[in-house]
Amino acid sequence: MDNNIAALDSVFHALADPTRRAVVQQLARGPASVSELARPFDMALPSFLKHIGVLEASGLIGSEKSGRVRTCRLKRRRLAAAERWFEEQRALWAGRYDNLDNLLETLNGGENES
Amino acid sequence: MDNNIAALDSVFHALADPTRRAVVQQLARGPASVSELARPFDMALPSFLKHIGVLEASGLIGSEKSGRVRTCRLKRRRLAAAERWFEEQRALWAGRYDNLDNLLETLNGGENES
DNA sequence: AATATTGTTATCCATACGACTAAGTATAAA
DNA sequence: TTTATACTTAGTCGTATGGATAACAATATT
Known part of the structure:
Protein backbone atom coordinates (compact mmCIF):
# COMPACT_ATOMS: atom_id res chain seq x y z
CA MET A 1 0.00 0.00 0.00
CA ASP A 2 3.11 2.14 0.10
CA ASN A 3 3.32 4.37 -2.89
CA ASN A 4 7.10 4.18 -2.98
CA ILE A 5 7.57 7.83 -2.26
CA ALA A 6 11.00 8.28 -3.80
CA ALA A 7 9.83 6.61 -7.00
CA LEU A 8 6.90 9.01 -7.30
CA ASP A 9 9.28 11.91 -6.72
CA SER A 10 11.41 10.92 -9.66
CA VAL A 11 8.48 9.97 -11.90
CA PHE A 12 6.65 13.26 -11.36
CA HIS A 13 9.88 15.19 -11.70
CA ALA A 14 10.57 13.40 -14.97
CA LEU A 15 7.11 14.31 -16.23
CA ALA A 16 7.44 17.96 -15.21
CA ASP A 17 9.25 18.77 -18.45
CA PRO A 18 7.55 19.11 -21.83
CA THR A 19 10.43 17.52 -23.73
CA ARG A 20 10.31 14.47 -21.52
CA ARG A 21 6.54 14.18 -21.67
CA ALA A 22 6.76 14.35 -25.45
CA VAL A 23 9.30 11.53 -25.40
CA VAL A 24 7.01 9.41 -23.25
CA GLN A 25 4.17 10.22 -25.60
CA GLN A 26 6.21 9.17 -28.60
CA LEU A 27 7.36 5.97 -26.93
CA ALA A 28 3.75 5.15 -26.10
CA ARG A 29 3.38 4.71 -29.87
CA GLY A 30 6.29 2.32 -29.97
CA PRO A 31 10.05 1.99 -29.41
CA ALA A 32 12.44 4.42 -31.05
CA SER A 33 16.13 5.22 -31.24
CA VAL A 34 17.67 8.17 -29.44
CA SER A 35 18.19 10.19 -32.60
CA GLU A 36 14.66 9.50 -33.82
CA LEU A 37 13.36 10.73 -30.49
CA ALA A 38 15.64 13.75 -30.53
CA ARG A 39 14.78 14.89 -34.05
CA PRO A 40 11.71 17.02 -33.22
CA PHE A 41 13.61 19.05 -30.66
CA ASP A 42 15.82 22.03 -31.25
CA MET A 43 18.37 20.94 -28.73
CA ALA A 44 21.94 19.65 -28.73
CA LEU A 45 22.13 15.89 -28.50
CA PRO A 46 23.96 15.82 -25.17
CA SER A 47 21.24 17.99 -23.67
CA PHE A 48 18.62 15.67 -25.04
CA LEU A 49 20.48 12.67 -23.72
CA LYS A 50 20.18 14.09 -20.25
CA HIS A 51 16.42 13.97 -20.61
CA ILE A 52 16.64 10.37 -21.68
CA GLY A 53 18.81 9.77 -18.63
CA VAL A 54 16.24 11.35 -16.32
CA LEU A 55 13.46 9.27 -17.85
CA GLU A 56 15.48 6.11 -17.55
CA ALA A 57 16.49 6.87 -13.96
CA SER A 58 12.82 7.36 -13.09
CA GLY A 59 12.02 3.94 -14.51
CA LEU A 60 9.60 5.40 -17.04
CA ILE A 61 11.63 4.11 -19.97
CA GLY A 62 14.26 1.51 -20.66
CA SER A 63 16.83 1.21 -23.41
CA GLU A 64 19.25 -1.20 -24.96
CA LYS A 65 22.07 -0.66 -27.36
CA SER A 66 22.55 -2.71 -30.46
CA GLY A 67 25.39 -1.71 -32.73
CA ARG A 68 25.64 2.05 -32.56
CA VAL A 69 21.97 2.69 -32.01
CA ARG A 70 20.26 2.78 -28.65
CA THR A 71 16.61 1.85 -28.73
CA CYS A 72 14.28 3.20 -26.06
CA ARG A 73 10.95 1.80 -25.02
CA LEU A 74 8.29 2.80 -22.57
CA LYS A 75 7.98 0.89 -19.29
CA ARG A 76 4.43 1.12 -18.11
CA ARG A 77 4.94 0.14 -14.47
CA ARG A 78 5.88 3.55 -13.12
CA MET B 1 -7.53 18.77 -27.04
CA ASP B 2 -4.50 20.78 -25.96
CA ASN B 3 -3.13 19.59 -22.69
CA ASN B 4 -2.07 23.07 -21.66
CA ILE B 5 1.60 22.23 -21.58
CA ALA B 6 2.75 24.89 -19.15
CA ALA B 7 0.02 23.93 -16.70
CA LEU B 8 1.12 20.30 -16.77
CA ASP B 9 4.69 21.43 -16.20
CA SER B 10 3.76 23.20 -13.01
CA VAL B 11 1.34 20.54 -11.81
CA PHE B 12 3.84 17.71 -12.23
CA HIS B 13 6.58 19.80 -10.72
CA ALA B 14 4.34 20.55 -7.76
CA LEU B 15 3.65 16.85 -7.30
CA ALA B 16 7.32 15.89 -7.54
CA ASP B 17 7.83 16.66 -3.86
CA PRO B 18 6.68 14.40 -1.01
CA THR B 19 5.72 17.30 1.24
CA ARG B 20 3.51 18.78 -1.43
CA ARG B 21 1.92 15.45 -2.30
CA ALA B 22 1.16 14.96 1.38
CA VAL B 23 -0.50 18.36 1.50
CA VAL B 24 -2.65 17.50 -1.50
CA GLN B 25 -3.50 14.21 0.14
CA GLN B 26 -4.54 15.95 3.33
CA LEU B 27 -6.59 18.53 1.47
CA ALA B 28 -8.36 15.73 -0.37
CA ARG B 29 -9.86 14.93 3.03
CA GLY B 30 -11.03 18.50 3.44
CA PRO B 31 -9.91 22.12 3.81
CA ALA B 32 -7.31 23.04 6.40
CA SER B 33 -5.38 26.03 7.66
CA VAL B 34 -1.71 26.56 6.84
CA SER B 35 -0.56 25.72 10.35
CA GLU B 36 -2.70 22.60 10.50
CA LEU B 37 -1.17 21.50 7.23
CA ALA B 38 2.32 22.36 8.39
CA ARG B 39 2.12 20.55 11.74
CA PRO B 40 3.22 17.07 10.52
CA PHE B 41 6.38 18.41 8.94
CA ASP B 42 9.68 19.13 10.60
CA MET B 43 10.27 22.28 8.64
CA ALA B 44 10.36 26.02 9.28
CA LEU B 45 7.09 27.73 8.44
CA PRO B 46 8.52 29.95 5.71
CA SER B 47 9.89 26.85 3.99
CA PHE B 48 6.52 25.19 4.24
CA LEU B 49 4.80 28.29 2.94
CA LYS B 50 6.89 28.06 -0.20
CA HIS B 51 5.40 24.64 -0.82
CA ILE B 52 1.94 26.08 -0.39
CA GLY B 53 2.93 28.78 -2.83
CA VAL B 54 4.07 26.24 -5.40
CA LEU B 55 0.84 24.28 -5.03
CA GLU B 56 -1.23 27.41 -5.37
CA ALA B 57 0.74 28.63 -8.38
CA SER B 58 0.13 25.29 -10.04
CA GLY B 59 -3.59 25.64 -9.50
CA LEU B 60 -3.78 22.45 -7.47
CA ILE B 61 -4.98 24.30 -4.42
CA GLY B 62 -6.63 27.58 -3.54
CA SER B 63 -6.69 29.56 -0.34
CA GLU B 64 -8.44 32.46 1.32
CA LYS B 65 -7.60 34.39 4.39
CA SER B 66 -10.10 35.11 7.08
CA GLY B 67 -8.82 36.96 10.10
CA ARG B 68 -5.29 35.77 10.64
CA VAL B 69 -5.79 32.24 9.38
CA ARG B 70 -5.44 31.18 5.78
CA THR B 71 -7.56 28.23 4.78
CA CYS B 72 -6.48 26.02 1.90
CA ARG B 73 -8.63 23.74 -0.18
CA LEU B 74 -8.00 21.35 -3.00
CA LYS B 75 -8.96 22.37 -6.52
CA ARG B 76 -9.68 19.30 -8.52
CA ARG B 77 -9.44 20.74 -12.01
CA ARG B 78 -5.70 20.49 -12.47
C1' DA C 1 40.96 2.94 -45.66
C1' DA C 2 38.43 7.02 -45.23
C1' DT C 3 34.21 9.12 -43.89
C1' DA C 4 29.76 9.58 -41.89
C1' DT C 5 26.55 8.28 -38.22
C1' DT C 6 25.23 7.62 -33.61
C1' DG C 7 25.89 8.07 -29.32
C1' DT C 8 28.94 9.29 -25.01
C1' DT C 9 31.80 11.85 -21.68
C1' DA C 10 33.47 15.88 -19.63
C1' DT C 11 32.96 20.59 -18.48
C1' DC C 12 30.79 24.81 -17.97
C1' DC C 13 27.14 28.14 -16.98
C1' DA C 14 22.94 30.64 -15.50
C1' DT C 15 18.92 29.93 -13.15
C1' DA C 16 15.68 27.53 -10.11
C1' DC C 17 14.86 24.90 -5.91
C1' DG C 18 14.33 23.86 -1.16
C1' DA C 19 15.89 24.70 3.19
C1' DC C 20 17.23 28.13 6.70
C1' DT C 21 17.19 32.61 9.88
C1' DA C 22 15.76 37.13 11.07
C1' DA C 23 12.54 40.39 11.32
C1' DG C 24 7.87 42.27 10.38
C1' DT C 25 2.51 42.51 10.18
C1' DA C 26 -1.98 41.69 11.47
C1' DT C 27 -5.40 39.68 14.36
C1' DA C 28 -7.09 37.42 18.43
C1' DA C 29 -6.80 36.41 23.49
C1' DA C 30 -5.87 37.58 28.21
C1' DT D 1 -2.96 47.09 26.52
C1' DT D 2 0.09 43.68 26.48
C1' DT D 3 1.03 39.22 24.72
C1' DA D 4 0.45 35.27 21.89
C1' DT D 5 -0.80 33.39 17.36
C1' DA D 6 -0.63 32.89 12.49
C1' DC D 7 1.28 34.01 8.92
C1' DT D 8 4.54 37.03 5.68
C1' DT D 9 8.60 39.15 3.65
C1' DA D 10 13.36 39.43 2.78
C1' DG D 11 17.57 37.57 2.19
C1' DT D 12 21.23 33.73 2.40
C1' DC D 13 23.11 29.30 1.07
C1' DG D 14 24.29 24.83 -1.11
C1' DT D 15 22.66 21.82 -4.65
C1' DA D 16 20.10 20.44 -8.73
C1' DT D 17 18.44 21.40 -13.32
C1' DG D 18 18.49 22.29 -18.14
C1' DG D 19 20.95 24.13 -21.55
C1' DA D 20 25.52 24.60 -24.25
C1' DT D 21 30.45 23.11 -26.43
C1' DA D 22 34.27 20.33 -27.26
C1' DA D 23 36.27 16.23 -27.77
C1' DC D 24 35.96 11.16 -27.93
C1' DA D 25 34.38 6.26 -29.12
C1' DA D 26 32.28 2.89 -31.64
C1' DT D 27 30.04 1.20 -35.63
C1' DA D 28 28.28 1.52 -40.33
C1' DT D 29 28.92 3.04 -45.21
C1' DT D 30 31.38 4.06 -49.35
Missing part, protein backbone atom coordinates in the same frame (compact mmCIF):
# COMPACT_ATOMS: atom_id res chain seq x y z
CA LEU A 79 3.43 5.31 -15.33
CA ALA A 80 0.71 3.11 -13.89
CA ALA A 81 1.98 3.73 -10.36
CA ALA A 82 1.75 7.46 -10.85
CA GLU A 83 -1.72 7.17 -12.29
CA ARG A 84 -2.71 5.12 -9.26
CA TRP A 85 -1.71 8.00 -7.01
CA PHE A 86 -4.41 10.14 -8.61
CA GLU A 87 -6.95 7.43 -8.12
CA GLU A 88 -6.09 7.34 -4.43
CA GLN A 89 -6.66 11.04 -4.10
CA ARG A 90 -10.00 10.69 -5.79
CA ALA A 91 -10.88 7.93 -3.37
CA LEU A 92 -10.06 10.22 -0.45
CA TRP A 93 -12.15 12.94 -1.93
CA ALA A 94 -15.00 10.53 -2.52
CA GLY A 95 -14.84 9.60 1.14
CA ARG A 96 -15.82 13.14 2.11
CA TYR A 97 -19.40 13.67 3.09
CA ASP A 98 -18.85 16.89 4.97
CA ASN A 99 -19.57 19.46 2.33
CA LEU A 100 -22.38 20.44 0.08
CA ASP A 101 -20.33 20.35 -3.10
CA ASN A 102 -19.60 16.73 -2.57
CA LEU A 103 -23.11 15.89 -1.52
CA LEU A 104 -24.54 17.44 -4.65
CA GLU A 105 -21.96 15.65 -6.68
CA THR A 106 -22.78 12.26 -5.24
CA LEU A 107 -26.45 12.88 -5.79
CA ASN A 108 -26.22 13.65 -9.48
CA GLY A 109 -22.81 12.37 -10.49
CA GLY A 110 -21.89 15.80 -11.87
CA GLU A 111 -18.62 17.69 -11.91
CA ASN A 112 -18.13 21.04 -10.27
CA GLU A 113 -15.46 23.60 -9.37
CA SER A 114 -12.64 23.45 -6.78
CA LEU B 79 -5.51 17.20 -10.67
CA ALA B 80 -8.05 15.86 -13.12
CA ALA B 81 -6.14 17.38 -16.04
CA ALA B 82 -2.97 15.62 -14.97
CA GLU B 83 -4.78 12.35 -14.56
CA ARG B 84 -6.18 12.78 -18.03
CA TRP B 85 -2.65 12.97 -19.41
CA PHE B 86 -2.05 9.42 -18.23
CA GLU B 87 -5.24 8.24 -19.84
CA GLU B 88 -4.08 9.73 -23.12
CA GLN B 89 -0.84 7.84 -22.93
CA ARG B 90 -2.73 4.64 -22.27
CA ALA B 91 -4.92 5.37 -25.26
CA LEU B 92 -1.83 5.75 -27.43
CA TRP B 93 -0.44 2.52 -26.10
CA ALA B 94 -3.74 0.78 -26.69
CA GLY B 95 -3.60 1.94 -30.29
CA ARG B 96 -0.48 -0.13 -30.87
CA TYR B 97 -0.94 -3.41 -32.66
CA ASP B 98 2.65 -3.77 -33.75
CA ASN B 99 4.07 -5.86 -30.96
CA LEU B 100 3.48 -9.26 -29.45
CA ASP B 101 3.23 -7.97 -25.89
CA ASN B 102 0.32 -5.82 -26.82
CA LEU B 103 -1.31 -8.47 -28.95
CA LEU B 104 -1.19 -10.96 -26.11
CA GLU B 105 -2.50 -8.33 -23.76
CA THR B 106 -5.47 -7.48 -25.91
CA LEU B 107 -6.25 -11.16 -26.31
CA ASN B 108 -6.41 -11.99 -22.63
CA GLY B 109 -6.70 -8.62 -20.93
CA GLY B 110 -3.62 -9.40 -18.82
CA GLU B 111 -0.84 -7.17 -17.52
CA ASN B 112 2.80 -7.66 -18.38
CA GLU B 113 6.22 -6.05 -18.04
CA SER B 114 7.73 -2.98 -19.71
Whole structure:
Protein backbone atom coordinates (compact mmCIF):
# COMPACT_ATOMS: atom_id res chain seq x y z
CA MET A 1 0.00 0.00 0.00
CA ASP A 2 3.11 2.14 0.10
CA ASN A 3 3.32 4.37 -2.89
CA ASN A 4 7.10 4.18 -2.98
CA ILE A 5 7.57 7.83 -2.26
CA ALA A 6 11.00 8.28 -3.80
CA ALA A 7 9.83 6.61 -7.00
CA LEU A 8 6.90 9.01 -7.30
CA ASP A 9 9.28 11.91 -6.72
CA SER A 10 11.41 10.92 -9.66
CA VAL A 11 8.48 9.97 -11.90
CA PHE A 12 6.65 13.26 -11.36
CA HIS A 13 9.88 15.19 -11.70
CA ALA A 14 10.57 13.40 -14.97
CA LEU A 15 7.11 14.31 -16.23
CA ALA A 16 7.44 17.96 -15.21
CA ASP A 17 9.25 18.77 -18.45
CA PRO A 18 7.55 19.11 -21.83
CA THR A 19 10.43 17.52 -23.73
CA ARG A 20 10.31 14.47 -21.52
CA ARG A 21 6.54 14.18 -21.67
CA ALA A 22 6.76 14.35 -25.45
CA VAL A 23 9.30 11.53 -25.40
CA VAL A 24 7.01 9.41 -23.25
CA GLN A 25 4.17 10.22 -25.60
CA GLN A 26 6.21 9.17 -28.60
CA LEU A 27 7.36 5.97 -26.93
CA ALA A 28 3.75 5.15 -26.10
CA ARG A 29 3.38 4.71 -29.87
CA GLY A 30 6.29 2.32 -29.97
CA PRO A 31 10.05 1.99 -29.41
CA ALA A 32 12.44 4.42 -31.05
CA SER A 33 16.13 5.22 -31.24
CA VAL A 34 17.67 8.17 -29.44
CA SER A 35 18.19 10.19 -32.60
CA GLU A 36 14.66 9.50 -33.82
CA LEU A 37 13.36 10.73 -30.49
CA ALA A 38 15.64 13.75 -30.53
CA ARG A 39 14.78 14.89 -34.05
CA PRO A 40 11.71 17.02 -33.22
CA PHE A 41 13.61 19.05 -30.66
CA ASP A 42 15.82 22.03 -31.25
CA MET A 43 18.37 20.94 -28.73
CA ALA A 44 21.94 19.65 -28.73
CA LEU A 45 22.13 15.89 -28.50
CA PRO A 46 23.96 15.82 -25.17
CA SER A 47 21.24 17.99 -23.67
CA PHE A 48 18.62 15.67 -25.04
CA LEU A 49 20.48 12.67 -23.72
CA LYS A 50 20.18 14.09 -20.25
CA HIS A 51 16.42 13.97 -20.61
CA ILE A 52 16.64 10.37 -21.68
CA GLY A 53 18.81 9.77 -18.63
CA VAL A 54 16.24 11.35 -16.32
CA LEU A 55 13.46 9.27 -17.85
CA GLU A 56 15.48 6.11 -17.55
CA ALA A 57 16.49 6.87 -13.96
CA SER A 58 12.82 7.36 -13.09
CA GLY A 59 12.02 3.94 -14.51
CA LEU A 60 9.60 5.40 -17.04
CA ILE A 61 11.63 4.11 -19.97
CA GLY A 62 14.26 1.51 -20.66
CA SER A 63 16.83 1.21 -23.41
CA GLU A 64 19.25 -1.20 -24.96
CA LYS A 65 22.07 -0.66 -27.36
CA SER A 66 22.55 -2.71 -30.46
CA GLY A 67 25.39 -1.71 -32.73
CA ARG A 68 25.64 2.05 -32.56
CA VAL A 69 21.97 2.69 -32.01
CA ARG A 70 20.26 2.78 -28.65
CA THR A 71 16.61 1.85 -28.73
CA CYS A 72 14.28 3.20 -26.06
CA ARG A 73 10.95 1.80 -25.02
CA LEU A 74 8.29 2.80 -22.57
CA LYS A 75 7.98 0.89 -19.29
CA ARG A 76 4.43 1.12 -18.11
CA ARG A 77 4.94 0.14 -14.47
CA ARG A 78 5.88 3.55 -13.12
CA LEU A 79 3.43 5.31 -15.33
CA ALA A 80 0.71 3.11 -13.89
CA ALA A 81 1.98 3.73 -10.36
CA ALA A 82 1.75 7.46 -10.85
CA GLU A 83 -1.72 7.17 -12.29
CA ARG A 84 -2.71 5.12 -9.26
CA TRP A 85 -1.71 8.00 -7.01
CA PHE A 86 -4.41 10.14 -8.61
CA GLU A 87 -6.95 7.43 -8.12
CA GLU A 88 -6.09 7.34 -4.43
CA GLN A 89 -6.66 11.04 -4.10
CA ARG A 90 -10.00 10.69 -5.79
CA ALA A 91 -10.88 7.93 -3.37
CA LEU A 92 -10.06 10.22 -0.45
CA TRP A 93 -12.15 12.94 -1.93
CA ALA A 94 -15.00 10.53 -2.52
CA GLY A 95 -14.84 9.60 1.14
CA ARG A 96 -15.82 13.14 2.11
CA TYR A 97 -19.40 13.67 3.09
CA ASP A 98 -18.85 16.89 4.97
CA ASN A 99 -19.57 19.46 2.33
CA LEU A 100 -22.38 20.44 0.08
CA ASP A 101 -20.33 20.35 -3.10
CA ASN A 102 -19.60 16.73 -2.57
CA LEU A 103 -23.11 15.89 -1.52
CA LEU A 104 -24.54 17.44 -4.65
CA GLU A 105 -21.96 15.65 -6.68
CA THR A 106 -22.78 12.26 -5.24
CA LEU A 107 -26.45 12.88 -5.79
CA ASN A 108 -26.22 13.65 -9.48
CA GLY A 109 -22.81 12.37 -10.49
CA GLY A 110 -21.89 15.80 -11.87
CA GLU A 111 -18.62 17.69 -11.91
CA ASN A 112 -18.13 21.04 -10.27
CA GLU A 113 -15.46 23.60 -9.37
CA SER A 114 -12.64 23.45 -6.78
CA MET B 1 -7.53 18.77 -27.04
CA ASP B 2 -4.50 20.78 -25.96
CA ASN B 3 -3.13 19.59 -22.69
CA ASN B 4 -2.07 23.07 -21.66
CA ILE B 5 1.60 22.23 -21.58
CA ALA B 6 2.75 24.89 -19.15
CA ALA B 7 0.02 23.93 -16.70
CA LEU B 8 1.12 20.30 -16.77
CA ASP B 9 4.69 21.43 -16.20
CA SER B 10 3.76 23.20 -13.01
CA VAL B 11 1.34 20.54 -11.81
CA PHE B 12 3.84 17.71 -12.23
CA HIS B 13 6.58 19.80 -10.72
CA ALA B 14 4.34 20.55 -7.76
CA LEU B 15 3.65 16.85 -7.30
CA ALA B 16 7.32 15.89 -7.54
CA ASP B 17 7.83 16.66 -3.86
CA PRO B 18 6.68 14.40 -1.01
CA THR B 19 5.72 17.30 1.24
CA ARG B 20 3.51 18.78 -1.43
CA ARG B 21 1.92 15.45 -2.30
CA ALA B 22 1.16 14.96 1.38
CA VAL B 23 -0.50 18.36 1.50
CA VAL B 24 -2.65 17.50 -1.50
CA GLN B 25 -3.50 14.21 0.14
CA GLN B 26 -4.54 15.95 3.33
CA LEU B 27 -6.59 18.53 1.47
CA ALA B 28 -8.36 15.73 -0.37
CA ARG B 29 -9.86 14.93 3.03
CA GLY B 30 -11.03 18.50 3.44
CA PRO B 31 -9.91 22.12 3.81
CA ALA B 32 -7.31 23.04 6.40
CA SER B 33 -5.38 26.03 7.66
CA VAL B 34 -1.71 26.56 6.84
CA SER B 35 -0.56 25.72 10.35
CA GLU B 36 -2.70 22.60 10.50
CA LEU B 37 -1.17 21.50 7.23
CA ALA B 38 2.32 22.36 8.39
CA ARG B 39 2.12 20.55 11.74
CA PRO B 40 3.22 17.07 10.52
CA PHE B 41 6.38 18.41 8.94
CA ASP B 42 9.68 19.13 10.60
CA MET B 43 10.27 22.28 8.64
CA ALA B 44 10.36 26.02 9.28
CA LEU B 45 7.09 27.73 8.44
CA PRO B 46 8.52 29.95 5.71
CA SER B 47 9.89 26.85 3.99
CA PHE B 48 6.52 25.19 4.24
CA LEU B 49 4.80 28.29 2.94
CA LYS B 50 6.89 28.06 -0.20
CA HIS B 51 5.40 24.64 -0.82
CA ILE B 52 1.94 26.08 -0.39
CA GLY B 53 2.93 28.78 -2.83
CA VAL B 54 4.07 26.24 -5.40
CA LEU B 55 0.84 24.28 -5.03
CA GLU B 56 -1.23 27.41 -5.37
CA ALA B 57 0.74 28.63 -8.38
CA SER B 58 0.13 25.29 -10.04
CA GLY B 59 -3.59 25.64 -9.50
CA LEU B 60 -3.78 22.45 -7.47
CA ILE B 61 -4.98 24.30 -4.42
CA GLY B 62 -6.63 27.58 -3.54
CA SER B 63 -6.69 29.56 -0.34
CA GLU B 64 -8.44 32.46 1.32
CA LYS B 65 -7.60 34.39 4.39
CA SER B 66 -10.10 35.11 7.08
CA GLY B 67 -8.82 36.96 10.10
CA ARG B 68 -5.29 35.77 10.64
CA VAL B 69 -5.79 32.24 9.38
CA ARG B 70 -5.44 31.18 5.78
CA THR B 71 -7.56 28.23 4.78
CA CYS B 72 -6.48 26.02 1.90
CA ARG B 73 -8.63 23.74 -0.18
CA LEU B 74 -8.00 21.35 -3.00
CA LYS B 75 -8.96 22.37 -6.52
CA ARG B 76 -9.68 19.30 -8.52
CA ARG B 77 -9.44 20.74 -12.01
CA ARG B 78 -5.70 20.49 -12.47
CA LEU B 79 -5.51 17.20 -10.67
CA ALA B 80 -8.05 15.86 -13.12
CA ALA B 81 -6.14 17.38 -16.04
CA ALA B 82 -2.97 15.62 -14.97
CA GLU B 83 -4.78 12.35 -14.56
CA ARG B 84 -6.18 12.78 -18.03
CA TRP B 85 -2.65 12.97 -19.41
CA PHE B 86 -2.05 9.42 -18.23
CA GLU B 87 -5.24 8.24 -19.84
CA GLU B 88 -4.08 9.73 -23.12
CA GLN B 89 -0.84 7.84 -22.93
CA ARG B 90 -2.73 4.64 -22.27
CA ALA B 91 -4.92 5.37 -25.26
CA LEU B 92 -1.83 5.75 -27.43
CA TRP B 93 -0.44 2.52 -26.10
CA ALA B 94 -3.74 0.78 -26.69
CA GLY B 95 -3.60 1.94 -30.29
CA ARG B 96 -0.48 -0.13 -30.87
CA TYR B 97 -0.94 -3.41 -32.66
CA ASP B 98 2.65 -3.77 -33.75
CA ASN B 99 4.07 -5.86 -30.96
CA LEU B 100 3.48 -9.26 -29.45
CA ASP B 101 3.23 -7.97 -25.89
CA ASN B 102 0.32 -5.82 -26.82
CA LEU B 103 -1.31 -8.47 -28.95
CA LEU B 104 -1.19 -10.96 -26.11
CA GLU B 105 -2.50 -8.33 -23.76
CA THR B 106 -5.47 -7.48 -25.91
CA LEU B 107 -6.25 -11.16 -26.31
CA ASN B 108 -6.41 -11.99 -22.63
CA GLY B 109 -6.70 -8.62 -20.93
CA GLY B 110 -3.62 -9.40 -18.82
CA GLU B 111 -0.84 -7.17 -17.52
CA ASN B 112 2.80 -7.66 -18.38
CA GLU B 113 6.22 -6.05 -18.04
CA SER B 114 7.73 -2.98 -19.71
C1' DA C 1 40.96 2.94 -45.66
C1' DA C 2 38.43 7.02 -45.23
C1' DT C 3 34.21 9.12 -43.89
C1' DA C 4 29.76 9.58 -41.89
C1' DT C 5 26.55 8.28 -38.22
C1' DT C 6 25.23 7.62 -33.61
C1' DG C 7 25.89 8.07 -29.32
C1' DT C 8 28.94 9.29 -25.01
C1' DT C 9 31.80 11.85 -21.68
C1' DA C 10 33.47 15.88 -19.63
C1' DT C 11 32.96 20.59 -18.48
C1' DC C 12 30.79 24.81 -17.97
C1' DC C 13 27.14 28.14 -16.98
C1' DA C 14 22.94 30.64 -15.50
C1' DT C 15 18.92 29.93 -13.15
C1' DA C 16 15.68 27.53 -10.11
C1' DC C 17 14.86 24.90 -5.91
C1' DG C 18 14.33 23.86 -1.16
C1' DA C 19 15.89 24.70 3.19
C1' DC C 20 17.23 28.13 6.70
C1' DT C 21 17.19 32.61 9.88
C1' DA C 22 15.76 37.13 11.07
C1' DA C 23 12.54 40.39 11.32
C1' DG C 24 7.87 42.27 10.38
C1' DT C 25 2.51 42.51 10.18
C1' DA C 26 -1.98 41.69 11.47
C1' DT C 27 -5.40 39.68 14.36
C1' DA C 28 -7.09 37.42 18.43
C1' DA C 29 -6.80 36.41 23.49
C1' DA C 30 -5.87 37.58 28.21
C1' DT D 1 -2.96 47.09 26.52
C1' DT D 2 0.09 43.68 26.48
C1' DT D 3 1.03 39.22 24.72
C1' DA D 4 0.45 35.27 21.89
C1' DT D 5 -0.80 33.39 17.36
C1' DA D 6 -0.63 32.89 12.49
C1' DC D 7 1.28 34.01 8.92
C1' DT D 8 4.54 37.03 5.68
C1' DT D 9 8.60 39.15 3.65
C1' DA D 10 13.36 39.43 2.78
C1' DG D 11 17.57 37.57 2.19
C1' DT D 12 21.23 33.73 2.40
C1' DC D 13 23.11 29.30 1.07
C1' DG D 14 24.29 24.83 -1.11
C1' DT D 15 22.66 21.82 -4.65
C1' DA D 16 20.10 20.44 -8.73
C1' DT D 17 18.44 21.40 -13.32
C1' DG D 18 18.49 22.29 -18.14
C1' DG D 19 20.95 24.13 -21.55
C1' DA D 20 25.52 24.60 -24.25
C1' DT D 21 30.45 23.11 -26.43
C1' DA D 22 34.27 20.33 -27.26
C1' DA D 23 36.27 16.23 -27.77
C1' DC D 24 35.96 11.16 -27.93
C1' DA D 25 34.38 6.26 -29.12
C1' DA D 26 32.28 2.89 -31.64
C1' DT D 27 30.04 1.20 -35.63
C1' DA D 28 28.28 1.52 -40.33
C1' DT D 29 28.92 3.04 -45.21
C1' DT D 30 31.38 4.06 -49.35
